[in-house]
Amino acid sequence: MCDFCTKHGDGKIWYKNAKNYANDLMADMRRRDYIHSFLDSTIGDGIASLGRLETIFKKKKKLPARLVTAMVEKAKDEHYGQVVPIEDVREIVNKAATVARMPCACRWAADKKEVRCCYAVSYTPEIWHKNLDMSYFGSIGDDGFETLSQRDAIVQMEDLEQAGAVHTIWTMVTPFIGAICNCTQKECLGLRTLSMHVQTLAKGEYIAAVDTSLCTGCGLCEETCQFHAISDQMVDGGETVARVDRNKCYGCGLCRSTCQEGAINLEQV
Numbered sequence: 001m002c003d004f005c006t007k008h009g010d011g012k013i014w015y016k017n018a019k020n021y022a023n024d025l026m027a028d029m030r031r032r033d034y035i036h037s038f039l040d041s042t043i044g045d046g047i048a049s050l051g052r053l054e055t056i057f058k059k060k061k062k063l064p065a066r067l068v069t070a071m072v073e074k075a076k077d078e079h080y081g082q083v084v085p086i087e088d089v090r091e092i093v094n095k096a097a098t099v100a101r102m103p104c105a106c107r108w109a110a111d112k113k114e115v116r117c118c119y120a121v122s123y124t125p126e127i128w129h130k131n132l133d134m135s136y137f138g139s140i141g142d143d144g145f146e147t148l149s150q151r152d153a154i155v156q157m158e159d160l161e162q163a164g165a166v167h168t169i170w171t172m173v174t175p176f177i178g179a180i181c182n183c184t185q186k187e188c189l190g191l192r193t194l195s196m197h198v199q200t201l202a203k204g205e206y207i208a209a210v211d212t213s214l215c216t217g218c219g220l221c222e223e224t225c226q227f228h229a230i231s232d233q234m235v236d237g238g239e240t241v242a243r244v245d246r247n248k249c250y251g252c253g254l255c256r257s258t259c260q261e262g263a264i265n266l267e268q269v
């Protein structure tokens, strides 16, 4: 289990702890203010500085250590993510009182494209996202939200996984959990910071394991993994099978859903 589980999990995986979705956390004025300006200040400002940081990183191959520490601390305090496999997405969504789909703020910030792949979850009938300033998307009020049944939300997220998206869960001032996003490395601000070794997003609570007796070495999982955690390996008899680097795996489960042989499982860390 991760350090968030120790701090916020009450003995469970922290994002399975209903307390972290509790509406009484919304009484906190700092959180209310943060949510109101979230799209402009966290996402809008974030995308502007991300471009500059990527230029520095490209030239120097690293970012200043103090800056990295400050970015990670800020993320952990305000808006921190973790990779979550689809079975845990199902568990979270099935406990929610309301689920609403909204446009992805990262994609909108990057190129003003409206792609609806983020899901606000609330465990009480009173929704937290009424405080979000949706005028950021050029619409007003709650018009940008579509309330969905739990089943529809899960089916949509299963389809997003088939299309190559990694499920991630995000806090709105930690430990309050507000949303599940479905991201690819190219578009998600959080995943983009990871490629500069800035950990604004935690690894999942699982790691992929390959059953080499079933693996045919087709290489599909290696192509699918956004974290470059899979390579091939020669085994006795000269056959090639997939090998997972446990240090690189984020436990997203995309390799598992890609494998036609059922050769990959996720194991809890």
Ligand code: SF4
Pocket (backbone or CB within 6 Å): 210, 214, 215, 216, 217, 218, 219, 220, 221, 222, 241, 242, 258, 259, 260, 261, 262, 263, 264
């Ligand atoms: S997709 Fe499955 S069968 Fe193909 S290399 Fe990966 S684990 Fe092996």
Ligand code: SF4
Pocket (backbone or CB within 6 Å): 207, 208, 224, 225, 226, 227, 228, 229, 230, 244, 248, 249, 250, 251, 252, 253, 254, 255, 256
């Ligand atoms: S090895 Fe599989 S579970 Fe691990 S990060 Fe890559 S795709 Fe995700």
